[in-house]
Amino acid sequence: MSWWKKILAGDGGSIKPQRLDYLNEGLALERHGDFEGAITSYQLALRDEPANVKVLQYIAIALSRTGRQEEAIRHYRRALELQPDLAGAHYGLAFLLRRRGDLERAAEHLRAFLSRPPRDPEMARWVDHARVALAEIDGGEGGEVTA
Template sequence: MTWWRRLVGGSSERDSKQPDFLAEALDLESRGDYANALTSYRLALRERPDDPRVLQNIAIAFSKTSQPEEAIRTYRRALQIDPDLAGAHYGLAFLLLKRGDTAHAGMHLEGFLRTTRADDPAAAKFRAHAERTLAELSGQEPAADAFDDGDDAHDPRTEG
């Protein structure tokens, strides 16, 4: 089982005749085909309608296809299901910053920091980015990348 499958709750115990829409979506996304990945994610969501990690992946694909309002709505839906979904807090925070909603963005950055382990090496660069951005929002120090659009270097799915 790949780390992506474990991350999104995949299982190897699928009916081999049924298409694996989540795996297909992840494959399409890995090739940069976010528009078609969205279709596959939506089909995966039919199988798992309350899976916050599928919703998080959909939100990321919406962000990558320049649909920020849909991404915001989808991140919020994921957080309604799992309020501790770190990647959703992270992605939502930066979309809200781009929209100028600094108060809510700060709350989600704090949510991200609260839901990730400080000693997790995989989370270190994301935590540092969130901390710099929070500091910039509170006027403590400038953060040149505070309004980052969530490119691959800042993909929140690497977080728990």
């Protein structure tokens, strides 16, 4: 082993490349309003872990905020393929489908979300929002409800 590698490795062991935390980088970019940068970071995170449902949901959220609804829908659907009871993906997908006029499928995802709602008291407003949206769909009002 060369002296340079020994210095970098410290104990003379092998050098392990440092993995970047693309998920946290994406979250930070999103907090600062850089949704395109966040999407890029999330895509890199997915390259490392293509079955990470958390990353799939975050990228779907960022895509929907940039007007890329169809891409967001694909990511939510992929997350649900991997974890069918994923409440957040059902919630997000329901409102994207509703916005595009697919009320029947939106209602299916709202029902799936409400069948296992988050128990966290801070999530109560989202549960109420889903109930109201489902009631509007079932009642035939069909008015747009924003997520």
